[in-house]
Amino acid sequence: MWGASFYERASRLFQQYPSLSKLLVVATVSGGSLAAFHEGRPFHSRTAYAEAAQSEGESKKKKVVVLGTGWAGVSFLKNLKSSSYDVEVVSPHNYFLFTPLLPSITCGTVEPRSIVEPIRSITKKKGLDVQFREAACYKIDPQNKKVYCRTTQDNNSCGKNEFSVDYDYLIIAMGAKSNTFNTPGVEEHAHFLKAVEDALKIRKSVIDCFERASLPCISEEERKKILHFVVVGGGPAGVEFAAELHDFVSEDLAKLYPSLKDDVSITLLEAGDHILNMFDRRITKFAEEKFSRDGIDVKTGSQVVKVTAKEISTKERTTGHVSSTPYGMCLWATGIGARPEIIEFMKQIGQANRRVLATDEWLRVEGCDGIYAVGDCATVNQRRIMEDISHIISKADTGKSGTLSLEEFHGVIDDVMERYPQLELHLKSKQMSSIHDLLKNSSEKYSSTEVDIETFKSALSQADSQMKNLPATAQVAAQQGAYLANCFNRMEECEKYPEGPLRFRGEGRHRFHPFRYKHLGMFAPLGGEQTAFQLPGDWVSIGYSSQWLWYSVYVSKLVSWRTRVLVVSDWGRRFIFGRDSSRI
Amino acid sequence: MWGASFYERASRLFQQYPSLSKLLVVATVSGGSLAAFHEGRPFHSRTAYAEAAQSEGESKKKKVVVLGTGWAGVSFLKNLKSSSYDVEVVSPHNYFLFTPLLPSITCGTVEPRSIVEPIRSITKKKGLDVQFREAACYKIDPQNKKVYCRTTQDNNSCGKNEFSVDYDYLIIAMGAKSNTFNTPGVEEHAHFLKAVEDALKIRKSVIDCFERASLPCISEEERKKILHFVVVGGGPAGVEFAAELHDFVSEDLAKLYPSLKDDVSITLLEAGDHILNMFDRRITKFAEEKFSRDGIDVKTGSQVVKVTAKEISTKERTTGHVSSTPYGMCLWATGIGARPEIIEFMKQIGQANRRVLATDEWLRVEGCDGIYAVGDCATVNQRRIMEDISHIISKADTGKSGTLSLEEFHGVIDDVMERYPQLELHLKSKQMSSIHDLLKNSSEKYSSTEVDIETFKSALSQADSQMKNLPATAQVAAQQGAYLANCFNRMEECEKYPEGPLRFRGEGRHRFHPFRYKHLGMFAPLGGEQTAFQLPGDWVSIGYSSQWLWYSVYVSKLVSWRTRVLVVSDWGRRFIFGRDSSRI
Incomplete structure (x- = not known):
């Protein structure tokens, strides 16, 4: 088998396993002009393509590194459509585990192999250009855009145990550990x-x-x-x-x-x-x-x-x-x-005083460039309306009149609603159907033609009390992964035509809608x-x-x-x- | 559940699990006159019966201890019909493993749980009076008819880790370990x-x-x-x-x-x-x-x-x-x-110079009373015809004439054939259909009316070269276990009416036919x-x-x-x- 020439082997293999043809087609499609080359070397096509692409001076694909293969990481991989990224996944587990059935394994109601799926088989089905590495990331270097990894195997001593991976975008989806609250024993x-x-x-x-x-x-x-x-x-x-x-x-x-x-x-x-x-x-x-x-x-x-x-x-x-x-x-x-690697990383990026890694509403890790965090390892640090209230008002009050005309009000209110989800929750908790009810409620000065700025401020200020952290569940993680993949899929498109809410503290709009959890x-x-x-x-x-x-x-x-x-x-x-x- | 009174619990349980009624019936049948008592306490019936039997002064059941739950041990348990023994099984594994499919597990062709069956569920189906102990036997004391056992768990520190079990009959079915031939590393x-x-x-x-x-x-x-x-x-x-x-x-x-x-x-x-x-x-x-x-x-x-x-x-x-x-x-x-415990035991009983525990053709460990060994841990030490030849002849030559009449010859030859299986193998290897061919072949003095003793001797002497050890396979182990269970099932009957071959060195007949492997x-x-x-x-x-x-x-x-x-x-x-x- 290993001794025969490559052509013989390949052709025999294709006869034996017709499904490999699909792999070849996928490789060919993604490879484009290199199709002829691929037909001869289907198994090395990915590497060959990457090398060839570089040597031919084509624009290099952006490298996305995903740490972790839990709900968030796998949901990201499963929803990533674009083949314009070079994806590398690093995780100590080479499979995805369907965690909700984990308690059923403890007593044998369900067998473990029934609720796991190898990452390679997930990405293969998607036809993605993904490299998987079974290793644990022990250090993230955001300055040099590098992660340091170590194999989790201890029984095989051939070769080195550590390596580093460069990234353009890093998705941290490493999950969390059980919390003992330092209880002894x-x-x-x-x-x-x-x-x-x-x-x-x-x-x-x-x-x-x-x-x-x-x-x-x-x-x-x-x-x-x-x-x-x-x-x-x-x-x-x-x-x-x-x-x-x-x-x-x-x-x-x-x-x-x-x-x-x-x-x-x-x-x-x-x-x-x-x-x-x-x-x-x-x-x-x-x-x-x-x-x-x-x-x-x-x-x-x-x-x-x-x-x-x-x-x-x-x-x-x-x-x-x-x-x-x-x-x-x-x-x-x-x-x-929080896992020890995450705590270490938080110290590096100035989040040492927090209990869990904080991201903004776009799941970007605060204080970092090109690093995203999804799932149990992070929490979305929602922005308080009152932090930005003066910016919101100055953006809204285009006429600088001190009051907001109905037009001015409608010009920002959808963006405010989108940017600060606590506002919607607040309306819901008060059983109000629109922001007008809130304004009406919070001040007697409310008129239906223009909005007094103080009324607007005091109405919005109530909403911040409704800020809640998202629960650490599979549902949240899966939605975050899918959201992020969707952003990555439309990165170029949204760069040109941003679809997110107004930037109240800056110019223009945010590229994407912020992440919104749907329970x-x-x-x-x-x-x-x-x-x-x-x-x-x-x-x-x-x-x-x-x-x-x-x-x-x-x-x-x-x-x-x-x-x-x-x-x-x-x-x-x-x-x-x-x-x-x-x-x- | 645990707090309610026993009657409530039991009756609820029977409503919930009708199959338990079967257990009750089984217990009742084996308990005989204690049926009324059983109906109230189905779960304790075994112990209760044993205690009651003793206190009422009935003849105590013989205690059979089985070491090991591999092919030999489980085959013994599955074929044991009689409820006249008190059986205790000691093994580090609480399940039987279907070993021929073990190589299939190594690559996931078959899942491990598909080829194991808990010992308790095997014995429960048979309705046997069996106690199972998950422990390893580390010492056998044949003088005091006791085995010493130790739990294989190391994570639970409540209670003692060692215990001893008395036996009347001991079945050693502990299997073997992989042989490294002392190759370093x-x-x-x-x-x-x-x-x-x-x-x-x-x-x-x-x-x-x-x-x-x-x-x-x-x-x-x-x-x-x-x-x-x-x-x-x-x-x-x-x-x-x-x-x-x-x-x-x-x-x-x-x-x-x-x-x-x-x-x-x-x-x-x-x-x-x-x-x-x-x-x-x-x-x-x-x-x-x-x-x-x-x-x-x-x-x-x-x-x-x-x-x-x-x-x-x-x-x-x-x-x-x-x-x-x-x-x-x-x-x-x-x-x-051989496993270290077996080597230790062999030293105790004077088999130190052997490589593997030896039994006779009835699977009794040589030099011990009431100890049997089956499966890979032992080998049947076949008796050479030449060791017993003079006894055979003196038994055969009832007339002390120096030659064997045809009647005398036929009086022993079936017993010789049964007692020394190498004789049949020898005939087969020579493609002879009967012992007469062999006799005819080995001497010119052969006559059809009487057999010369020297001719008889020299004919039989050739057969010893055909002695072979049985292979260490599941097939042999399973047949040995079944054979032994059959002997135990008919112990009393065969004590009265022995069915085995003539004892050439003693009086009467052997109780049982010797074990014969059928490939x-x-x-x-x-x-x-x-x-x-x-x-x-x-x-x-x-x-x-x-x-x-x-x-x-x-x-x-x-x-x-x-x-x-x-x-x-x-x-x-x-x-x-x-x-x-x-x-x-």
Whole structure:
């Protein structure tokens, strides 16, 4: 195979794998005038093309480097249409992981390979000119437009382990890490649920507890300790894991470990007043009642202060009382924090005093050139209207009259609405249909022909209270990635014909519309084929019907036909054969 | 759930899971007179029954301890019918692994969960009174009939880690470990292929090599080194892995890593003259030719003398020349050796000078009482006819006449044939249909009415040369386990009415027929939908047709309906979507 001449090999390969012809066509199309050359060397066409393009003195493609292959990074790649960029992706994972089904892996409801898709196969399907590097970026150098990377492998010693990549545009989509809030012992003793490896470790650990509890050298009392599962954090991840674990125990393990069934206990610790507190109160109440019926012990107002190998110490928020409970396995799912590389980068660019990397509404990292950040690693630092109010007014008051004519007002108000999304939220929260209602409300001096500047100011000033950070969800990350790809796709076009709002502090318009998050609803599986579903507009559904809604949304969102088929067959398999309890 | 009273819980559970009623029925049937008691406490019935049986002074069940859950151990469990034993299984794996498909896991043709089945679910289906302990036996004490065990978990510190188990009968079915022949560096740098974990590590390692070779810091030369895969050992495991790897590279990875395809090389090192040397020469030749066409470099007569992190050193058998080759990943598949616990045990029972634990033809460990060994951890130490020849003759020559009348001859010859299987093999090898031919052949003094003792002796003496050890295969292990279970099932019956051959050195008959291996054929998948198949009686089939035979044999042999369905769906999935290359 490796010894035969290239032509022989290539032609045999094409006979064997007709789908490669497609690759050749793609390469040819993107290569344009080099088609003849390509036909001879399909496999090297990308590199060859890049080299040839440079040597022929064509204008060099801009290099886009994407760090990370989570929701944000992959959404960017999947939506990038233009072949006018040279894209290089650096990530420690060579696959995309469909994170919403991660809790299902912990108990074997779904298999890990069913919810991952290799990055190379995603970009290959898109026919993009993308290089993938399995490595972790450990340093960003914004001055020299370079990122420094290191392989995550430690078992192969051939060749160097570090390299650097130059960029014209950098997309930081590295995600976040689990936040331990510096609670002692968590890092060492608790499980997290961010990656496939975590979920597999949890699966083993659950079985380990059952096997250990089955040993004859374990006393009745120790058995109960070992079979005490503690989940810290009452958010969707913690709640879903607790529900999955309960189902796994009652549906599958109870049959195989009948004598242990009565010794199992599950505790869900939440520092706040309620679990699922970002959901509607009806859902929270339903979930708490369901868990209580299921025998899952929900302890709210209980903050974990220390974790040791055998015990977990909690402090009651109301009484301040600290107590310790023995446990067998602990999942830590309390939220996310910035990754060390991001913290380092923030120090470099003067964001050291912030908790998370800040971008503007166009997802550009503040204080940097050509660097964008999307997903959990960053937050959109919304601009306060009051910061810019004098600029807005001077821009609006074209006649410098001290009041705004209706024409002048309409000349800026759409741009203001677009530039400062808090204004729309404020109107919504006040149940007002237009800005006129707000103006009318905030001053008696309101007239329908012109707008007093002080009235305008005081009306807008109320809106800043409505500024909210976007939640750290897959939905936000995916929308940001898609938004950014869309900007990159139309970079040249929008350079010539900017489509964004007026620049109040500068001249002209912004090139692009700012990023705007569209909330599509959220859901939390509660176990026992029950799911809570919350759509925008106060629409709440709980129960079996939403389980099916949940299934169908998940399946429609899955990455590829492969993952769709596999997840559905996993569900079918679980339904017929139950979950596997082999410790592998 | 855990808080409610037992009756409530139990009744709710039965409503929810009707299949548990079956468990209750099983428990009731085996419990007999304790049925009323069981109905109230279905989950504790086993323990309760054991306790009750003891306290009521009934004759205590004999305790059978099985060490290991491989082919031999599980085959024993699956064939054990009698509920008159108290069975305890100790194994570091809580599942049975269908090892013939292990090479398929290394490249993702089949998923690991598709070829494992939890021991508890196997024994539960059989309705057996079996306790399973996930632990490794580290010491056997044959004097006190005790085994000492230790948990294999290291992450949970609650309770003790060691315990001992008493036995009346001990079945050692612990398998073997990979044999490195003390070659330096193998343990540290090479991969083995004995367990699921090994196969998963290999799968990761293959992808690691491809990802590492894709990094920009790797030179052309280094890339070739990293993509050099070396398989040591030309037996079925090594050949199948090389074939699987070749298919994985050419069918799947070539599409995703097009620029690396030409840098991949696979080398198969075999110390002997041919690969697959236990197969028919036609198969060996076909395999060698196919591998050569595929570009797999088969080097025979090449013995590995040292492995380092970067290089593998080989010595040519003919020239003695030692050379080193850089490599990226190395699989060591040269055969098996005794496990350290078994070596320790052999020292205790006076088998220190042997390479592997020896049993007699009834699979009883020589020099021990009530200990049996089955599968790869042991070998049947066949008795030479010449050791017993004088006893045979004195038993045969009832008239003490110095010659054997035809009646006397027929009185022992069937027992001799059964007791010494080499005799039948010898006849077969000489293409003789009966012992008379042999006698006729070995002496001119042969008459059809009586047999001269010297003639008899000299005829039998030839047979000992035909003694062969059984191969270390799943087939042998499974047959041994089933044989032993059958003996245990009929222990009492055969005690009264022994069915085995005459005891030449003692009185009466052996209780059981000795174990006799029935070879059902063997096959080796050679990649590219080709399989070599060899059935007893010189029947050889190579090619696509035997691939289907291979599929159907595998499926029919799979442990449960679950594993059958999953393996078939894995094959279908591979056919449609290819193998996944995500590094998880």
